[in-house]
Amino acid sequence: MTMSMYSTTDKMKMSAPSCFPGRYSPSYRSSEQMRRCMPNPSGDIFAGINDGILSRAEALAAVDIQKHQAQHVHSQMPSQIKHDVMYHHHSMSGPPQRPLQMHHSMDQLDMLDPTGSMTTLAPISESPLTPTHQHLHGSYHSMNHMMSHHHPGTLSGHTGGHHGHSAVHHPVITAAVAAAGLHPDTDTDPRELEAFAERFKQRRIKLGVTQADVGKALANLKLPGVGALSQSTICRFESLTLSHNNMIALKPILQAWLEEAEAQAKNKRRDPDAPSVLPAGEKKRKRTSIAAPEKRSLEAYFAVQPRPSGEKIAAIAEKLDLKKNVVRVWFCNQRQKQKRIVSSVTPSMTGHGSAGFGY
DNA sequence: ATGCATGAGGC
DNA sequence: CCTCATGCATA
Numbered sequence A: 001m002t003m004s005m006y007s008t009t010d011k012m013k014m015s016a017p018s019c020f021p022g023r024y025s026p027s028y029r030s031s032e033q034m035r036r037c038m039p040n041p042s043g044d045i046f047a048g049i050n051d052g053i054l055s056r057a058e059a060l061a062a063v064d065i066q067k068h069q070a071q072h073v074h075s076q077m078p079s080q081i082k083h084d085v086m087y088h089h090h091s092m093s094g095p096p097q098r099p100l101q102m103h104h105s106m107d108q109l110d111m112l113d114p115t116g117s118m119t120t121l122a123p124i125s126e127s128p129l130t131p132t133h134q135h136l137h138g139s140y141h142s143m144n145h146m147m148s149h150h151h152p153g154t155l156s157g158h159t160g161g162h163h164g165h166s167a168v169h170h171p172v173i174t175a176a177v178a179a180a181g182l183h184p185d186t187d188t189d190p191r192e193l194e195a196f197a198e199r200f201k202q203r204r205i206k207l208g209v210t211q212a213d214v215g216k217a218l219a220n221l222k223l224p225g226v227g228a229l230s231q232s233t234i235c236r237f238e239s240l241t242l243s244h245n246n247m248i249a250l251k252p253i254l255q256a257w258l259e260e261a262e263a264q265a266k267n268k269r270r271d272p273d274a275p276s277v278l279p280a281g282e283k284k285r286k287r288t289s290i291a292a293p294e295k296r297s298l299e300a301y302f303a304v305q306p307r308p309s310g311e312k313i314a315a316i317a318e319k320l321d322l323k324k325n326v327v328r329v330w331f332c333n334q335r336q337k338q339k340r341i342v343s344s345v346t347p348s349m350t351g352h353g354s355a356g357f358g359y
Numbered sequence B: 001a002t003g004c005a006t007g008a009g010g011c
Numbered sequence C: 001c002c003t004c005a006t007g008c009a010t011a
Helices: A045-063 A171-179 A190-206 A211-221 A231-238 A244-266 A292-304 A310-320 A323-338
Strands: none
Touching: A190 A231, A190 A244, A211 A231, A211 A244, A231 A244, A292 A310, A292 A323, A310 A323
């Protein structure tokens, strides 16, 4: 319990093991700064009461912050203190832009191709390795809301400026958008994404291909800027545990693969598989494990202030006896989690059906 | 399936 | 130091 031995955390990662410096599409992010720059009328009330709240939060965490906690201690519960941007469970919406705009110079050298053959979209189960991983970084930009103040440097006018808040597919808005000449683009429709993810998984399974296989096969598609993806990503795509933008960016790629794979399957073309060359010998990364009690505390802190300052993070880290970096990353991941397409709003719709997404 | 981590890109 | 897309390691 409570052992967080980590190893690579320090910084001994010098030669990016899993990414190619070359191909990277610009990430058009839009403005996270808006959140931070939010003119909090209350300034930084946390600065003052933070300690008290945090302590209390932690105290509560020790007891049971999972539920009825708000009334327990009669204190100022986070429930209503969320002056800060607080997460827009559904306030953000589909930025009506296109997902992939990564046109690089395909410096394709060869990108492996273990099987030696061409598009290996056929079921090639196994082959636990990491041949060539690269990223494709589609286009992402957080679509915030409000503030006419958009970022300067990041170009890509997709941010649309205002409008963006949920509802690209809202009946009325959809009509308005259409009239405006813009199209809701079926690809950005949450329902469509959900439906596709479901279809994708089903057909993938029918083809007898694993998530890992799909990821690796993507590299064989040789689409510009598209390389292999991990099992994790494929899994997350299928389960919708990705951000809306990420889903949109990945959809066309996976769709392309699916079509190719089915086409090949149709031809019954089964070619003598090939030996999977295991590069082998890579260094292992050790994963820190945050114990339950510490995790509970972190959650309590997070409920009060999802974006603690560096100093606060340091304080929390010390209090919980965790590395500062571990705590920082935990918060980052936690924030990212809330933005996942599925895990927000209602857990009942995470499955499929009709949808009512809420992001 | 998911927790913790890395790194590019950006202020 | 953040956000985001992604991945390794692991439960």
